[in-house]
Amino acid sequence: MDYIDTKHVAAELRTRLKGAFPGVKFSVRKSTGTASAWITVTWTDGPCTADVEQHTRPLQGAQFNAMQDRYESTGNTVTATVGGRRVTGKPLVDGISTHRHISDDALKAAADLWSQAHDGTEPPASGTLATCVIDGHIIQENWAPQQMWQIAHDVVLPPRWAAAREARPARADKEGDQGTEGLTLRHAAGDGTTVTGTRRGDGAAEVLRQHGFKWHRKNRYWYVPGSRDQHADTGFMTAVAADLRAENLSVTTAQPKPAPAP
Known part of the structure; x- marks a missing residue:
């Protein structure tokens, strides 16, 4: 093992x-x-x-x-x-x-919700606060900071995260229209596993170094040492492509087609 x-x-x-x-x-x-x-x-x-x-x-x-x-x-x-x-x-x-x-912004939003539920009263900075209901969520009796934390956790952040996930594809499409020409992740017997199309400051270098890539100054591409004359590691290439796309980089993968059966 x-x-x-x-x-x-x-x-x-x-x-x-x-x-x-x-x-x-x-x-x-x-x-x-x-x-x-x-x-x-x-x-x-x-x-x-x-x-x-x-x-x-x-x-x-x-x-x-x-x-x-x-x-x-x-x-x-x-x-x-x-x-x-x-x-x-x-x-x-x-x-x-x-x-x-929990960010200060989320805690402030929680305090605003508490205030709305208590006729505009500002929440105290200390002391114990009674159980209350905020937007249908039961907020347990607790010290004031902990109660603000629960409101932020249970009420403020879930819809914010849901909205962020819905907005992400649209934002990525917009950035893609304005962004780079794209990267090519390729495996070929003569060169091994390589990435071309990177630009200084695009965020690709850090990702590729984490995956063991090195920069080839002469050929001007990133490569995996020891990958020449080896079979393509599809799992590795999939992981690299996913990590690059997580940085909003456009990636095209190219692998050799398997030889036809005799």
């Missing part, structure tokens, strides 16, 4: 989150200096924690059993990019923690 190092799992998770939640800025960091290997994911507003954890749980290799005071294998396997190739193995990750920040 191959094992996938924490840093490669973190890179794979970053790619998957970009593809699943375009437009949301995620921080995906691996732990350092601890006996166990952890990844921490943070973001602001956007999708709820439960939606994000649908993508983090499959990449967790172990989980802590408090009854036995030990880590136990989840049995998960993950396919990630290692040295420019797609490798499947057990993730060396003992846990993935998630934390969703």
Whole structure:
């Protein structure tokens, strides 16, 4: 059984989150200096924690059993990019923690909703607030900051995120009309896996480096070392294309057609 190092799992998770939640800025960091290997994911507003954890749980290799005071294998396997190739193995990750920040703007909107529900009274900055109903949602009795947080979480952010997801395709189409000519992700026996059509500052370089690509100064394209005279890794190319498209880049893939059966 191959094992996938924490840093490669973190890179794979970053790619998957970009593809699943375009437009949301995620921080995906691996732990350092601890006996166990952890990844921490943070973001602001956007999708709820439960939606994000649908993508983090499959990449967790172990989980802590408090009854036995030990880590136990989840049995998960993950396919990630290692040295420019797609490798499947057990993730060396003992846990993935998630934390969703609530923006000041969302908290202000929550305070405005609370005020509307209380005859224009400004919500206090401290103290305990009684249970109330905001737009059909029951907001439990709690300290004032926590109650504003619940209103933002339950009432303000869900419709904002739904609207952002609906608007994203239209915005991407508009940007595509005004944007670059597009990138070509290709695999050929003589050149290996390459990407052409990039421009300085278009956001492609960072994505390609994460996938193991290097810049060929003479030929003026990005390439995967060691991919010449190898079969096309379609899973790898699909992941690269998805990550590039998550940065609003137009990508065309070109792979050699399989030889006809004799």
